[in-house]
Amino acid sequence: MKVDHSQPLEYSTEQNRLNILGFWVFLGAEIMLFGTLFTSYFTLVDRTGDGPTGAEIFEIFPVLMETFLLLTSSFVIGLGIHAMRLGKKKAMLTFFVITLLLGLGFLGFEIDEFMVYYHEGATLQTSAFTSMLFTTLGTHGAHVTLGFFWGLFIIIQVAKRGITPATANKSFIFSLYWHFLDVVWIFIFTFIYLEGMTRV
């Protein structure tokens, strides 16, 4: 394994560079995935049948909390990668742990939000709109859940093996993933919640 010391650790071997490029391509596919979900959402948003509309069920407080938690976590993982580049393992791990805790908080609010909708009579089966709403949010939530475990594995590896070209590469790619989930959330916040609440 040839290590190029003029590059940041996560880019330092050829396989590392391949991994990062490959992951960007994967994120391209993910953009199409969520793009399809959004397109379908816009198609079905007014097709509520006998069920509630978005304006009737959305509440601003949990959504704002989710937004706050996820955006903060994205900032914190940026700090984590910065610490990694400085070679500060302890600081990096701390930031990664905070990131995942914020992610957990996000998931907690989202699950609670789903329960509230359910009790208000908006279930997966109520209408095309609610089916689509839960699927879009759920796909994002499933990504965050998967990301939580992935991040956990990376934290364990960095703790055990230190900051090496391999672990730095994994951590960096994970941070790309986490930022991407944040970007998707901004679209969800804007075009599902804000647009839904202001819809007349």
Added chain:
Amino acid sequence: MGYFAKFAVPHPSPAIYASMIAIVVTVFLIIFGLTYFKKWIYLWSEWITTVDHKKIGTMYLIAALLMLFRGGVDALMMRAQTAVPDNKLLDSQHYNEVFSAHGVIMIIFMAMPYIMAFMNIVVPLQIGARDVAFPRLNAVSFWLFFMGAMLFNISFVIGGSPDAGWTSYFPLADNEFSPSVGTNYYMIAIQIAGIGTLMTGINFITTILRMRAPGMTLMRMPMFTWSAFVTSIIIIFAFPVLTIALLMGTMDRLFETKFFAMTDGGMDMLWANLFWVWGHPEVYILILPAFGIFSEIIPTFSRRNIYGYKSMVISMVVISLYSFFVWTHHFFTMGQTAYVNSIFSITTMVIAVPTGIKIFNWLLTMWKGRIRFTVPMLYSIAFIPLFTIGGVTGVMLAMSAADYQYHNTMFLVAHFHNVIIPGVAFAVLAGSTYYWPKIFGFMLNERIGKWAFWFLTIGFSLAFFPMYITGLDGQARRMYTYSEASGYGLLNFVSFIGAAFMAISFVLIVYTIYYSIRHSPRHVGGDPWDARSLEWATHNPVPEYNFAIIPQVDSREPFWDAKYKRYELFKGDYKKIHMPNNSGVPFIMSALFFVFGFALVFSMWILAVISLIGIFICMAHRSFEIDHGHYISVEEIKETEVKMGGNHK
């Protein structure tokens, strides 16, 4: 026994019972054979755990040939049923199941893996690389495809075949009108295979962008590599749409969501749109690599370089862009305004322009060339006029006003078989013959191969040209029978004869393989066809590391220059070579996907959860695993090179 009742086939017939017995016997024979000849360890260590792109490609090839057999049998059953009026061979339910299975298997489980086979075998060799960017992921891709295919194929003996067409339009595909688990199989099996395809796309984009030999700029890449690259990009943009469509379809069937339902705001046309937003680019995912294969074969057997390289590349990129702007032409009659239809008519017709450019480039490549009529070249030459006829009828169909006459008739069936068979099927058969020595180290028999070619070409023409006429006369597709008074009888019988010719051609192809295994001389050298690109610069069959020394490139046809212009391809000395390690995890994980899919088909939630946890454990294992690969020493390389005949050094 109540528990097992759900696994019973809802519409059994003697043919299905016979298939069940045949499957049990085959599985038994395979297990017995592997045990008797003590091949289990060989199978596991050389094939199932392999991450070698050539072996993965070979497995794709074998799987595709098997699926070609299955899809071909379906086709024969359909042609036999419609050969004479009021035939009673199949009832309407079975006919529905057969044409649904035929479509899905031929497109997703035959044509796709066949194309993947060539991408895997050829691309790393053409760009002078030692493997793909992510060899392990490549194994995952293959095994996911394989398990998806297996899951789809067991549907007709366990629980019932899908019967809503290969397009599976809602509301027909909903629980109300398709109550058997067949459509569950459709949704989930294609999903599993589709995930594998998406990963292949990621793998090949990265490979082609980053792993080309020194000196090989993008505009020096061989045409097939270009086509694989463009196809991979289409995969990245198109397959996620299918993922979501299938997810929604699965949820509608398993959880009673309302995406495509008739009530509660559901919208059945959303499925049709999503399906074709994937489905039309999918057509180009298949045809562009097919064009790539022809673009390799035609220059080789004309002894000329490809005419209009740049226009070939540009037309391919343009086709890939257009492919995303035409999907509505699949349902002109399903309620859009005339304005929308007109736009999609124009975008569709425009695609004929870049495709026409390619046709002229192939013709001009042959112009004044010294043509050798080998089997691959025969397929390529027959492809040009036949595909052009298919293209012209495509432009006829593209006119939305006229399409009201053609829609859902045999005319359409004739059209798309007329582009897919001379386009994709001829390309993969030509490619198999052309690359056979590359893969296996011996040539396929040319004489039998030519017989197979003529049977296929004549059979194809007999089978599909009559359908244009019956289609214009109003024969609807997917109808299991027709009356004598309709007058379709004679032409349908001609189609049946054509189908029989095609079946004979398949038998001949299998016989060629058998005959050549027995009788073809080994040691054909590295370059049996006098070819032009880098994949022929190494031995046949290819050693594990592909190239002992990575070639250096300074033109579009470096191997040709090395042969005839004294260009030195391999500079420097042997160095130890880094190779990835084998792993059984991709197979195990994909097998768990199979169990997961099967559990979902029958709504067995506990099994689904257990297998899903198993899948996550495999992923976690990959995350924690430390795998630095291994090195092949200089001594080993020297030994192999001498044994292979020592082309260089």
